[in-house]
Amino acid sequence: QVQLVDSGGGSVQPGGALRLSCAASGPESDRVPLGWFRQPPGKEREFVAAITWSGGSIFYAPSVKGRFTISRDNAKTTVYLRMNSLKPEDTAVYYCVADPEGDYYNSGDWGYWGQGTQVTVSS
Secondary structure, rough: OEEEEEEEEEHHHHHHHHEEEEEEOOOOOOOOOEEEEOOOOOOOOOOEEEEOOOOOOOOEEOOEEEOOEEOOOOOOOOOEEEEEEHHHHHHHEEEEEEEEEOOOHHHHHHEEEOEEEEEEEEO
């Protein structure tokens, strides 16, 4: 069982930056992969980034690679998403996720979800 609380969303202008945080709790929280999905207005949820429990492997969606950075703290229970060079198309509700069953890129494979935090990129 893993509980997730995500935060850090807000409104920024194009080219700006934000950092999202997600605090994981529960007996398995320091031993499971963590990640982020997002859901743009009127669209399906899409994979953004993921990191294994050790931090040894990291995965990004092509649309964010080079602009976003995922990391987790030494205790392994907090995951961050640093978002630079934000674009209007990054506007979405961002969800922290934990404990995938298989395919990191498939939203249906992740067992636990945060409540979501809104990111709006607009001039």
